Amino acid sequence: MEKEEGSPKSSLYSRRDFFTKVGWQAFLASIGISVLSSVKFFFPRVLYENPQIFKAGFPQEYGPGVSTRWVKEYRVWIVREKEGFYGLFARCTHLGCTPIWMESENKFKCPCHGSGFKKSGINYEGPAPRALDRVKITLADDGSILVDKGLLFTYEKGEWEKPDAFLKYESA
Ligand code: FES
Structure with a gap:
């Protein structure tokens, strides 16, 4: 059966697609953030102050x-x-x-x-x-x-x- 444009069924599919995309984006963003914070861990924080x-x-x-x-x-x-x-x-x-x-x-x-x-x-x-x-x-x-x-x-x-x-x- 073909999807009909503008029918309640097609808007249900597009809403589901939309939430799937948002879900994936949120998931990928959280992975990106945790990778970035892991990389940052390997670089020491340097305090710039006058020498001892x-x-x-x-x-x-x-x-x-x-x-x-x-x-x-x-x-x-x-x-x-x-x-x-x-x-x-x-x-x-x-x-x-x-x-x-x-x-x-x-x-x-x-x-x-x-x-x-x-x-x-x-x-x-x-x-x-x-x-x-x-x-x-x-x-x-x-x-x-x-x-x-x-x-x-x-x-x-x-x-x-x-x-x-x-x-x-x-x-x-
Ligand atoms: S910091 Fe409290 S008396 Fe100096």
């Missing part, structure tokens, strides 16, 4: 006290003492805000919840549970200061005594 290791200029460029020169770019303060240098990671140990160096009060103050840290990095007020971390600091072959934020030293674990937590340097 950087040269922080030459020791002679620093006067005594806290230098804020590298805070914006690398989140590190370089502190010069009589016997040498240490670097402090500018990340509050409460919830991670960036404290501010307050020269007149000789302290770091966190703007988020008010934690205070001495010039050494030791916490003494507010909710911060521990001292700021120190970063690895050494001399590069060319005589400049080399900072590695990938290696942190924790005061509470006695790590500030480790050799790379402090750069001995006596000016001539």
